[in-house]
Amino acid sequence: MPSELITNIAELTTMDDEDRQLHDAAVVVEDGLIAWIGAAAEAPDADRRTDVAGRAALPGWVDSHSHLVFAGDRSAEFEARMSGAPYQAGGIQTTVTATRAASDDELRANLRRHISEAQHQGTTWLETKTGYGLDVDSELRSARIAEAELDDVTFLGAHLVPQGADADEYTRLVAGPMLDAVAPHVNWIDVFCERGAFDAEQSAHVLEAGLRHGLGLRVHGNQLGEGPGVALAVEYSAASVDHCNYLSAEDIRLLAESRSASDGGASAGTVATLLPACDLSTRQPFGPARELLDAGVTVALAANCNPGSSYTTSMPFVVATAVLQMRMTIREALWAATRGGAKALRRDRGTADSPAIGSLQPGARADIQVLDAPSAAHLAYRPGVPLTWDVWRGGHRIV
Numbered sequence: 352m353p354s355e356l357i358t359n360i361a362e363l364t365t366m367d368d369e370d371r372q373l374h375d376a377a378v379v380v381e382d383g384l385i386a387w388i389g390a391a392a393e394a395p396d397a398d399r400r401t402d403v404a405g406r407a408a409l410p411g412w413v414d415s416h417s418h419l420v421f422a423g424d425r426s427a428e429f430e431a432r433m434s435g436a437p438y439q440a441g442g443i444q445t446t447v448t449a450t451r452a453a454s455d456d457e458l459r460a461n462l463r464r465h466i467s468e469a470q471h472q473g474t475t476w477l478e479t480k481t482g483y484g485l486d487v488d489s490e491l492r493s494a495r496i497a498e499a500e501l502d503d504v505t506f507l508g509a510h511l512v513p514q515g516a517d518a519d520e521y522t523r524l525v526a527g528p529m530l531d532a533v534a535p536h537v538n539w540i541d542v543f544c545e546r547g548a549f550d551a552e553q554s555a556h557v558l559e560a561g562l563r564h565g566l567g568l569r570v571h572g573n574q575l576g577e578g579p580g581v582a583l584a585v586e587y588s589a590a591s592v593d594h595c596n597y598l599s600a601e602d603i604r605l606l607a608e609s610r611s612a613s614d615g616g617a618s619a620g621t622v623a624t625l626l627p628a629c630d631l632s633t634r635q636p637f638g639p640a641r642e643l644l645d646a647g648v649t650v651a652l653a654a655n656c657n658p659g660s661s662y663t664t665s666m667p668f669v670v671a672t673a674v675l676q677m678r679m680t681i682r683e684a685l686w687a688a689t690r691g692g693a694k695a696l697r698r699d700r701g702t703a704d705s706p707a708i709g710s711l712q713p714g715a716r717a718d719i720q721v722l723d724a725p726s727a728a729h730l731a732y733r734p735g736v737p738l739t740w741d742v743w744r745g746g747h748r749i750v
């Protein structure tokens with residue numbers, strides 16, 4: 352692949368280990384990786400040159416939570432909610448029925464459409480979950496379709512107890528034959544630990560089964576009320592607990608402690624992934640971002656695109672909401688939507704097979720977005736305005 356110099360960057364937010372922000376900067380991309388970063392005036396030559404004419408650049412968004420293998424539409428449920436009906440986990444069943452009825456081609460096309468929509472808004476890494484199949488064949492089909500398109504795929508057979516099933520029996524199915532079938536196609540397992548979905552004991556059963564299959568752990572927790580989700584996630588050293596709308600002081604303490612317990616605080620511990628677009632769409636209180644950050648918890652932001660609780664792929668919308676409504680600073684929100692997402696997926700440190708994502712530093716994957724604005728602050732300063740100008744993913748320009 353020819354090397355490329357991206358230059359004349361007015362503001363370059365690196366999210367590197369020193370959290371540097373450079374001005375009048377340039378980046379050199381080689382073989383899909385960042386090869387060099389520094390002052391534009393000192394940039395080395397490259398095969399190709401792209402002048403971004405005084406725009407801002409930052410890492411592509413790392414969206415660490417979505418549910419994109421689905422069919423059907425729940426706009427009527429959304430409309431009812433906007434008229435005062437509460438959000439209930441049971442709505443998931445509507446999408447399960449539509450997803451089971453859809454063909455592979457329909458599911459694949461829908462998934463690709465949403466990936467492309469996200470990429471056109473600066474997302475360069477997406478996780479997605481299964482969870483709208485809820486039987487062995489349908490979950491396996493969802494996992495296979497997802498793994499062909501994305502690198503982070505999460506098995507969420509424990510999304511809801513399907514209509515008519517017994518909860519304990521279904522939990523055993525998820526942790527047994529369903530997981531046996533799906534595990535070769537996913538790298539994560541997740542459970543919706545919430546009243547109306549799975550209790551602490553059932554959730555622990557699912558996580559333990561996931562561990563035996565060598566999968567990384569994630570938890571949906573504390574979305575609709577206080578509950579055992581966060582404590583369970585920390586107990587099992589899950590990479591992330593997602594939603595976190597209703598947290599007790601003890602939950603926040605546990606999350607902060609998980610960070611200091613792991614690697615003297617150098618690693619992220621269990622990341623609290625906040626989903627502000629979902630909070631708006633379900634009219635839940637926002638997750639307590641300020642309290643989490645002030646306690647030293649690692650926070651990620653994600654879009655949670657799904658047809659029920661958060662039908663958006665827009666990370667710029669998420670970042671603007673986090674700043675304008677959740678009292679996060681611009682730098683905190685940008686970090687949480689890039690490096691924080693990478694930490695929630697345990698990908699912020701590269702390995703031999705998989706370069707680091709979520710930051711721009713030599714050796715990291717060349718996942719870069721350029722904004723049609725002189726600084727990244729414009730993402731919150733000009734909310735709702737499409738600012739994505741250019742996107743490189745693994746060194747390839749995709750927008």
Ligand code: NIG
Nearest residue numbers: 442443543571655657659660
């Ligand atoms: O993350 N909370 C559970 N799962 C999804 C919602 C799925 C749905 O309503 O279809 C979420 O919000």
